[in-house]
Amino acid sequence: MILQVNPLEGFFFGSGKAMVAAGVIIIIILGLAIWMFRMESRMNRLNQRLDMENPGPSDSDKS
Amino acid sequence: MIHRSWKIIGLALLVYVAAMSFIVPLGPGLIDFQRVTTTERLDASPEQDAPFYELIGIGTHWNALNEEQSGQLKCILKHESQLAELPVVSITDDQHAIVKVDLPDTLPSKSWDVFVIHPIDGTLLLENGLFLEDQTIEENYSWTNPSIEQLESTLTFHFPFQPRIFESIRNLMWHVPMWFTMFVLMGIGFVASIKQLSAQNKTFQFDDQALASVQTGIFFGALGLLTGSLWARYTWGAWWVDDPQLNGALITVMVYAGYLVLRASVQNRRQRAQLSAVYNLFAFTILVILLMVLPRFTESLHPGKGGNPGFNTYDLDSTLRWVFYPAVLGWILWGVWMYRLRLQFNRLDEKLKRILH
Amino acid sequence: MLALQKIYHLVQHAIRIEIRNKHGILGLLIFAIAAVYVCYQTTGSSVHSESWNALIWVVLLFAAFNAVSKPWADDSAAMRSVLFHTVSPQHWILARIIYYTLMLCAMGLAVFLGFVIFLGLEPFKSSSPLHFFLGVELTAVALAALLALIQAIASRAGGGFSLISVLGLPLIIPIILISTRFGSDLISGMAFADTAHHLLFLATLTGGFVALGYILFPYLWRD
Incomplete structure (x- = not known):
C-alpha cells in the first residue's frame, strides 16, 4: 500500500501523505517570498535610477 | 480603513484557511x-x-x-x-x-x-x-441477501477520506485557489484589453492594467503547476501525467508567456498596447477553451474527471466547503492586491522612463 | 455581394503574387516532401501505425508554420498604406484566411499523398483513409484561421519567424491535440461516426478563430 522506494518517498508518503500538503504550502510560501524579494530589488533599482537623475538631498543623506 | 478592508478580509480569510486546513481532522x-x-x-x-x-x-x-x-x-x-x-x-x-x-x-x-x-x-x-x-x-449464482442499514457518521467536522489521497486532501485549499486566482487575474487582463482597444490609444492605463494582471496571473499559474506536480507525484505516481487538464494548464501558461515575449519585441508604445491587447483577447479565449471546455469533453484523471474539470465529483462535502470557498475568496483578494502592487510599480517605472528620456 | 467580390479579388491578387515568384510555393512543396522523406528514412516503410499518426501531424504542423512565416508583400509599410484606404480590414482578414486555407489544404494534400506513397496505408486496415484525409484538411483550415491572425500580429510587431513560433505554437497545441486524438481513434479501428465529434469540435474552433480574427483584425490594421 505504502510504497517506500527511497527515504524521500517515505517522507512524503508518511503520516497519510500529510507531508505532501506541507510541501505544497512550502512551495507557495517560497513563491510568495521570491515575489517579494524581486519586487524589493526592482523598487531599489527604481530608487537608484531616480537618485542618479536627481542628485539632490535624498533619503541616504539624512540618515 | 475602509479602502483597506478588502485586503484585511482577504488576509483574515487566509489565516482562517491556514488554521482550518490543519486543525480539521481527516475523516475515517x-x-x-x-x-x-x-x-x-x-x-x-x-x-x-x-x-x-x-x-x-x-x-x-x-x-x-x-x-x-x-x-x-x-x-x-x-x-x-x-x-x-x-x-x-x-x-x-x-x-x-x-x-x-x-x-x-x-x-x-x-x-x-x-x-x-x-x-x-x-x-x-x-x-x-x-x-x-x-x-x-458462476455469474448467475445468487447468494445471501441480508438487509443492511447504512449508518451516517456521527463525527461532526472532518475532511472526507479519499482513497489514494488521504491527508493530502488538505492541498485542495492551497493548490486549487491558485488556478482560480489566475483565472480571475487573466479575466481582469481581458477586460482591460477590451477597454484598451475601445479607448483607441488615447490612454495607456488599460494597457498597464493588462500587463500587470498577466504578470501576476502567470505567477499564480506557475505556483499552480509546481504544487500540482508535487501532488500528482504522490497521488498518481508521476510528476507529470498526460491529461487534458494538466496539458491545458501548461499551455495556458505558455500562451501568456508568449504575451510577454510579444511585448518585449515591440518598442513603439502605441503599437505595443494595440498588438498585445489583441493577443491578450486571443489568449483568454484559449484559456477558457483549454481549462473550461476541453476537459469536459475528454477523459481525465484529474478530479472532476471526464465531464467536469472542477471538483463536484470530489464529493466536496459541507466541511470542505466551509474551508474551500473562503480559501478561494481569500486567495483571489490576495492576488488582486499583488496585481495592484505590480500595477503601481509598472506605472512608476514607466513614469521614470519618460522623465529620463 | 460586393463584399464577396472584394474578398475574391483579394484572394486572386494574393494567389497571383504567389504564382509570380515560383520559389515560394516550390520551396514549401520541397519542404513538405523532404520532411515526409526523412520520416520514411528514419522509420522504414513498415512504420508503426501510432508513429504514422504522430508523424503526419508533426509534419503538417511544421509545414503550416513554414507556409505562414513567409514574409508577405502586403505587409510592407508602403503597400499597407495603399491597402488601408482601399480595402476594409474585415475583407482583408477574410481574404487572408481563405488564401491560407487554400495553401494549407494544398499542403495537407501534398503531405498526405507523400505519406501514402512513402509510408503506405498500413494503419488503415479497418477504417477509411479518406476519413483521415478529411481530418487533415479540417485541421489545415483551423490552422489557417488561427495562423492568419498570429502572422498579422507577428509581422506588425516585426518579430519574424521566431515570434510566430513563440506566439503560435502554444495556441496551436489544442488543435493538434484534437487532431491526433481523432487520428488515433480512426487508426485504432473506431468507427468514423464515433469519433466525428472531434471534427465538429475542430470546426467550432475554426469558427471561433475566424470570428476573433474578424473582430480583432481592424484594431491591428489601424495605426
Whole structure:
C-alpha cells in the first residue's frame, strides 16, 4: 500500500501523505517570498535610477 | 480603513484557511483488507480452515465503544446487489480488526467491495477490497441477501477520506485557489484589453492594467503547476501525467508567456498596447477553451474527471466547503492586491522612463 | 455581394503574387516532401501505425508554420498604406484566411499523398483513409484561421519567424491535440461516426478563430 522506494518517498508518503500538503504550502510560501524579494530589488533599482537623475538631498543623506 | 478592508478580509480569510486546513481532522477510511496467516494470530483455533483477513482503517474508532455496544462493527461484502456479512472475530485496536472470511465454494464474482459499518464512523467503503482466487465463479449464482442499514457518521467536522489521497486532501485549499486566482487575474487582463482597444490609444492605463494582471496571473499559474506536480507525484505516481487538464494548464501558461515575449519585441508604445491587447483577447479565449471546455469533453484523471474539470465529483462535502470557498475568496483578494502592487510599480517605472528620456 | 467580390479579388491578387515568384510555393512543396522523406528514412516503410499518426501531424504542423512565416508583400509599410484606404480590414482578414486555407489544404494534400506513397496505408486496415484525409484538411483550415491572425500580429510587431513560433505554437497545441486524438481513434479501428465529434469540435474552433480574427483584425490594421 505504502510504497517506500527511497527515504524521500517515505517522507512524503508518511503520516497519510500529510507531508505532501506541507510541501505544497512550502512551495507557495517560497513563491510568495521570491515575489517579494524581486519586487524589493526592482523598487531599489527604481530608487537608484531616480537618485542618479536627481542628485539632490535624498533619503541616504539624512540618515 | 475602509479602502483597506478588502485586503484585511482577504488576509483574515487566509489565516482562517491556514488554521482550518490543519486543525480539521481527516475523516475515517479503509486502507486495506489483507489476508493474515493463522500463525500471526495466536488465538486462532487450529481446526478452522477458513482464512482470516485483517481490516486496516485510518482515523477509525473501532475500539472506542463500551461493552454493550460491542459487536456493532460490521463487515460486509458487496457485489452489485449481492451482500454478505462477515463475522468480526476480534478488534485489535481502533484501526485494526480481524475478520473471518468464510465463503461458499461457488460465488458470483471474484472481486468484492468491502463495506465497514460502525456507529461512530458511519459506512466506509473499500472498492474491490477482496479479491478471491480459489472459488469457482458462476455469474448467475445468487447468494445471501441480508438487509443492511447504512449508518451516517456521527463525527461532526472532518475532511472526507479519499482513497489514494488521504491527508493530502488538505492541498485542495492551497493548490486549487491558485488556478482560480489566475483565472480571475487573466479575466481582469481581458477586460482591460477590451477597454484598451475601445479607448483607441488615447490612454495607456488599460494597457498597464493588462500587463500587470498577466504578470501576476502567470505567477499564480506557475505556483499552480509546481504544487500540482508535487501532488500528482504522490497521488498518481508521476510528476507529470498526460491529461487534458494538466496539458491545458501548461499551455495556458505558455500562451501568456508568449504575451510577454510579444511585448518585449515591440518598442513603439502605441503599437505595443494595440498588438498585445489583441493577443491578450486571443489568449483568454484559449484559456477558457483549454481549462473550461476541453476537459469536459475528454477523459481525465484529474478530479472532476471526464465531464467536469472542477471538483463536484470530489464529493466536496459541507466541511470542505466551509474551508474551500473562503480559501478561494481569500486567495483571489490576495492576488488582486499583488496585481495592484505590480500595477503601481509598472506605472512608476514607466513614469521614470519618460522623465529620463 | 460586393463584399464577396472584394474578398475574391483579394484572394486572386494574393494567389497571383504567389504564382509570380515560383520559389515560394516550390520551396514549401520541397519542404513538405523532404520532411515526409526523412520520416520514411528514419522509420522504414513498415512504420508503426501510432508513429504514422504522430508523424503526419508533426509534419503538417511544421509545414503550416513554414507556409505562414513567409514574409508577405502586403505587409510592407508602403503597400499597407495603399491597402488601408482601399480595402476594409474585415475583407482583408477574410481574404487572408481563405488564401491560407487554400495553401494549407494544398499542403495537407501534398503531405498526405507523400505519406501514402512513402509510408503506405498500413494503419488503415479497418477504417477509411479518406476519413483521415478529411481530418487533415479540417485541421489545415483551423490552422489557417488561427495562423492568419498570429502572422498579422507577428509581422506588425516585426518579430519574424521566431515570434510566430513563440506566439503560435502554444495556441496551436489544442488543435493538434484534437487532431491526433481523432487520428488515433480512426487508426485504432473506431468507427468514423464515433469519433466525428472531434471534427465538429475542430470546426467550432475554426469558427471561433475566424470570428476573433474578424473582430480583432481592424484594431491591428489601424495605426
